[in-house]
Amino acid sequence: MARSQPSPLPAAFFNRPTLTVARQLIGARLVRILDGVRLVGLITETEAYFGFDDLASHAKAGRTIRTDPMFGPAGHAYVYFTYGSHWMLNAVTEAEGFPAAVLVRAIQPVEGIAVMMERRLGRDTLGPGKLTQALGITKSENYLPLTEANSRLWIETGVLVPDKSVTIGPRVGLNKTPEPWFSKPWRFLVKDQLNTER
DNA sequence: AGCACGATGCTCT
DNA sequence: GAGCATCGTGCTT
Numbered sequence: 001m002a003r004s005q006p007s008p009l010p011a012a013f014f015n016r017p018t019l020t021v022a023r024q025l026i027g028a029r030l031v032r033i034l035d036g037v038r039l040v041g042l043i044t045e046t047e048a049y050f051g052f053d054d055l056a057s058h059a060k061a062g063r064t065i066r067t068d069p070m071f072g073p074a075g076h077a078y079v080y081f082t083y084g085s086h087w088m089l090n091a092v093t094e095a096e097g098f099p100a101a102v103l104v105r106a107i108q109p110v111e112g113i114a115v116m117m118e119r120r121l122g123r124d125t126l127g128p129g130k131l132t133q134a135l136g137i138t139k140s141e142n143y144l145p146l147t148e149a150n151s152r153l154w155i156e157t158g159v160l161v162p163d164k165s166v167t168i169g170p171r172v173g174l175n176k177t178p179e180p181w182f183s184k185p186w187r188f189l190v191k192d193q194l195n196t197e198r
Numbered sequence: 199a200g201c202a203c204g205a206t207g208c209t210c211t
Numbered sequence: 212g213a214g215c216a217t218c219g220t221g222c223t224t
Contacts, residue, residue: 047216056216058209066209083217084206090216103216129217173216 006156008149014074018093018100019186022048025091026188027161030107032135032153037115039135041107041125042158047171048186049090050100056177056184059099069143070099077153079132079142086129087138091146091155107131108193165191 006029014021025046032039049057049070058067058080069078070092078090078101090101106126109116116125116134125134132138137153146155167189174182 049216058216061210064210080216081208082215084208084215086206086217088216105216123219127217171216175215177216 006158008147008154008156009075011073011075011147014091014093014147015095016093018048018050018102021091021093022046022102022186023166023188025102025104025155026166026190027159029110029156029158030104030135031156032137033151034115034136037112039109039112039116041109041116041131041135043104043106043155044108044190045104045106045126046188047103047105048100049103050186052099055181056171056174057099063099067099070101071097072143075145075147077141077144077146079137079139081139083129087132088128089132089137089141103128104131107134109134161190167191
């Protein structure tokens with residue numbers, strides 16, 4: 001089966017409805033250059049955070065120092081710190097001025113696996129705080145455009161994942177978020193391991 | 199294999 | 212000063 005060469009996803013890819021972006025990022029390649037080493041993972045889990053009204057989104061508090069990247073142009077990174085030790089990676093979506101983003105919750109390593117394993121002390125990369133640790137993503141990657149190949153961090157075309165391989169359900173870790181936001185089916189998750197051959 | 203809980207520090211009230 | 216878009220450990224089943 002022929003597959004196209006990977007190319008970075010353009011800003012126009014991210015400047016679209018957040019749910020569409022969240023779904024289409026499943027199977028995309030997340031590329032990180034860390035200390036000159038190329039680390040790549042296929043995105044296997046995402047969640048959409050959409051607008052001022054979404055009470056699960058940080059943007060519910062308005063535009064603050066922390067949430068500022070969410071209001072910025074699509075295709076940039078929104079990286080924030082939580083629970084005293086974890087960094088979360090988001091890709092900003094929608095038009096500038098409208099707060100929305102897709103949280104990258106899990107990757108399946110395909111390149112630089114040994115380095116990622118070492119950084120994770122042999123544990124997996126399935127979890128939003130785990131993948132950022134594996135890839136060395138912190139505050140310094142906040143605001144970074146994810147649309148430029150050969151920078152420090154970008155997202156490029158990967159494998160096509162059919163609907164039958166994707167589970168859609170409510171977002172997790174929301175705790176006290178009220179309905180209807182608590183149950184919005186805005187989480188996308190690959191059911192089984194992805195075929196990484198290209 | 200599943201659940202409960204403590205760690206830990208930054209952001210916003 | 213409270214509350215996290217979480218993780219890992221340790222204990223129970």
